[in-house]
Amino acid sequence: MSQAGRLKRYRYLIGFALAHLLLILTVCLRDTFTTFALAPTIFPIASKPFWNDAAAAASFVLGEDLQLGNPARNLVTSYLNAAGIEAGYGFFSPNVPSNYKLVFELHYPDSRTEYELPHVADAATAFRLESLLDRIAEVSYEPMRQTMFQMLTYPVWQRHPDAISVRAVLGYVVWPSPEQFQRGEKETFEPVYAYDFDLRPSVPATARP
């Protein structure tokens, strides 16, 4: 088949590929501009509104300004998810972030206190747990965050049914610089959110951000 014939024959496929690549480009631009707008970068602070506007423009192209449930928005979102292109590729950027750590403080009737970390069986799940903690830290809707803490605490309570209360503390680990490490300094833990769960019935959880 001649080349001109191929172009004509596969014109719909070429159109699909063009739309697909434009979607990837738009998602990449949205996430990159968002990173520049929110994270500390080498760009001046004064440029933040520009990056914000640019990210908003890219979001607009992706239909994110449309109402939830809008068919066009649903269509684009579903396609992006199905093709695995709904997120950009800013891995470890602009800087490698602090890693989060979740610690459970278990209190017993005899005033004893024990500490425990989330439990997973496989090493590969440890990376996923890290991802989960990063996302919990980013959740801005308080009831949602509290529900997630409750879910994470539940298996701990199952393993320690005699505990009367559990405090779940999420914080980030401040890692020493190479120079500090050489001086023997260790990492420090900075609590961000803490939730107390009284394991006696009908006592509500309390948050201490």
Next chain:
Amino acid sequence: MTVRSTFQRIEQFLFYQESDRWVSVLRIGLGLQVIFLSLALRRDWTYLLSSGGRALISRDLTEAALNAESPFIPRLGWLIEVGNHFGVPESITLWLTWLFLILAGCLLVVGLFSRIAAILAWFLYLCVVRSVGYFSYGVDNLTIIGLFYLMIAPLGDRMSLDSILWHRSSNRDLLPFFRRILQIHLCLIYFFSGISKLAGIGWWNGASLWRALTVPPFHFVNPELVVRWKMLLPAAGLAICALELFYPIFIWLRPTRTFWLVSICTMHLMIGLTMGMFLFAFIMIVLNLAAFATFESFTRRLRAPPVSAILQY
């Protein structure tokens, strides 16, 4: 340049003589990736994917958030509902999903019923990743990207059992076309990854690389060893940024292509070895080789008569 010549250039770019080896690499690589990922999650499978109080984060919560995004995004809840309809409990459906993922991976590796296996692997893995939600990370999206391209690519490459048993062959017209999409996608991935890294001061002064290598759970190398080479961290950080940022240029130029491809694959290999992200490294190497490796010379070498045979004459 006339409109006609522009079209000719586009045609030449999209439709050229292409070997089907890249499809073999993508098919076998993704088959192995699906098997490895499923095996890696084996012991935590129901702990991550169950609903109610049996999971670390209930699937109900993840799928509710997913539903708010769009009700049409595939998820495990759909399969569980179908299972419930036939009286199959959730845990059995979850394990059947796991088994079918392994099966699809095996079929992809040998190239038997490749199209069905590719669709099955894509759909099941997509359901798992979307339902696991908060636990997903980069490797999952890159695997879905690969499976998506594999699903729509012309399958039936010469190394597959489909081709050997039933003489099914790839649509040769479309082989280069789909490879171009993958190539451009990889260029976008690296360009935006590189430019985002360069915007952070940590990649200029070596702090980001230091943290990437030493902060848990990525601390596969003794920090004492890393700190001994701290003078090299800024240069190494910038080299990574440069490798990614200029990938879309130097990977296309014939004189630099092999060097850039080997360098980027070495970078991913090092990420795998020093940070323990083996599956991330593996999928990136597979995608790079499928997109940009040149197979002709390798194939020619395989077909060449052995040295002993040449020496006899």
